[in-house]
Amino acid sequence: MQVLICPDKFAGTLTAPEAAAAVAAGWRDRAPADELVELPLSDGGPGFVDALAGPTGGRRIAVPTVDPLGRPVGGEILLVDGPAGRTAYVESAQACGLHLLTPTERDPKHTTSYGLGVLLLAAVEHGARRVVVGLGGSATNDAGAGMLTALGTAVLDVAGYALPYGGAALAGAHSLDGVPRLRGVELVAATDVDNPLTGLHGASNVYGPQKGADRADVLLLDAALERFAGVLVAGLPGCPAEVAAWPGAGAAGGIGAALLALGGRCESGIDLVTGLIGLPAALDAADLVISGEGSFDHQSLRGKVVAGVAGAARDRGLPCVVIAGQVATGRREASAAGVTEAYALVDHFGGETGGGLEQALARPADGLRQIAARLAGQWSR
Known part of the structure; x- marks a missing residue:
C-alpha cells in the first residue's frame, strides 16, 4: 500500500517535516512493508x-x-x-x-x-x-x-x-x-x-x-x-x-x-507549493492520503493546505484522513471538502477536561505517531 503523508505545520509545536516524520514513524510501527511518501506542505506561511x-x-x-x-x-x-x-x-x-x-x-x-x-x-x-x-x-x-x-x-x-x-x-x-x-x-x-x-x-x-x-x-x-x-x-x-x-x-x-x-x-x-514539489503525481500513485495541521476548523476549508490536499484526493477518488491538534469542523463540511475521517490529538489524549489539550501541546509527535499506528491497523492491506 502506498500512503502519501502531506501535512502542514502544527503551529507552535511541530514543523511540517516533523509532523510528517511522526506520522510516518507511527505507520511503520504497525505496517512496515507499506510504501510511505512524505511531502510536507505550506500555503505560504511558516515552513x-x-x-x-x-x-x-x-x-x-x-x-x-x-x-x-x-x-x-x-x-x-x-x-x-x-x-x-x-x-x-x-x-x-x-x-x-x-x-x-x-x-x-x-x-x-x-x-x-x-x-x-x-x-x-x-x-x-x-x-x-x-x-x-x-x-x-x-x-x-x-x-x-x-x-x-x-x-x-x-x-x-x-x-x-x-x-x-x-x-x-x-x-x-x-x-x-x-x-x-x-x-x-x-x-x-x-x-x-x-x-x-x-x-x-x-x-x-x-x-x-x-x-x-x-x-x-x-x-x-x-x-x-x-x-x-x-x-x-x-x-x-x-x-x-x-x-x-x-x-x-x-x-x-x-x-x-x-x-x-x-x-x-x-x-x-498551496497551488504553487504542490506544483513545485510534485504533489499531483504523488497523489496519482497513492492509495491513501494523510494530511494535518494544528487546528482543523472553518478557516482550513478556505484555501488552506488541508483543503487543497483533500480536494485533490477527492477528485481522484482517494480517501483522505486528517490528523489535527484540534478538530472544530463538522462531519458534513469536512466530507464535502474531501476529508474521509478526522482525528484530534486533544481527543486522543483524553479531551480538554482530561488534560488532552496540555498533552497535545506537550507531546504532539507522540500523539501523531500513536494515531498513525492505529490508522495503519485500520487501513493497511
Whole structure:
C-alpha cells in the first residue's frame, strides 16, 4: 500500500517535516512493508522555505535580519536557477512571524515588516529575477510599510519626517520618499488569503485580534491602513487605484497590498507549493492520503493546505484522513471538502477536561505517531 503523508505545520509545536516524520514513524510501527511518501506542505506561511528546499534542489542562503520588534533574528532565502533565470523564495514569517514574539509582546500597533524587506534585498543582491514571497503567520499589521522602508522607500508624515514603525503610526502617513531598490524583479505573493486590506473583512478586523489587537486597536489600525493605501496609490507609479480592495491585499497584515503596489501579483500558495514539489503525481500513485495541521476548523476549508490536499484526493477518488491538534469542523463540511475521517490529538489524549489539550501541546509527535499506528491497523492491506 502506498500512503502519501502531506501535512502542514502544527503551529507552535511541530514543523511540517516533523509532523510528517511522526506520522510516518507511527505507520511503520504497525505496517512496515507499506510504501510511505512524505511531502510536507505550506500555503505560504511558516515552513514555506522548508517545504520547497528539498524538492526544488535550491540553495539556501542564510540572511541576518530582524524580528517584528527590530531584534536580530536569523532568516534565509532559497535560490533556484531555471531556464527563465534565478527565482528566490522568501518566507515572510521568518522576519514577521507571530511565533517570534511572546504573547505579552504581541501588539500590531508597533510591530514592523522591516525584516522582510531585508530578506527581499538579499534576494535581489543574489541575482534573483523573480522573488516569490510566502505570506502568512505574521505578527504585523503595517501594510508592508516597514518592508518598503528597508527597500529604500520611507513613509513620511505631513512635515516630511519619517514615521516610526508599526501600523498605528500610519494614521499620520502623508507621502513616500525614495525608490524601492528592486532592480525590476518580478514579485509574487504566495498566499491563500483573499482578504482585502481594509473593511470588515480586511487585515485589521479579521486577523488583528489574534495578533494582540483589542477592538479599539482594530478600528485605529483599519483607519490607518485606509490612509496608507491612499499614500501607496499616490506615491508608487503603477500602483492600482483600488489596491486596498484587491483580494490578497490583506495577507500578512497588509504586506500583500505593498507587494501589489510594487507591481506584484498574488498566486495561490498551496497551488504553487504542490506544483513545485510534485504533489499531483504523488497523489496519482497513492492509495491513501494523510494530511494535518494544528487546528482543523472553518478557516482550513478556505484555501488552506488541508483543503487543497483533500480536494485533490477527492477528485481522484482517494480517501483522505486528517490528523489535527484540534478538530472544530463538522462531519458534513469536512466530507464535502474531501476529508474521509478526522482525528484530534486533544481527543486522543483524553479531551480538554482530561488534560488532552496540555498533552497535545506537550507531546504532539507522540500523539501523531500513536494515531498513525492505529490508522495503519485500520487501513493497511
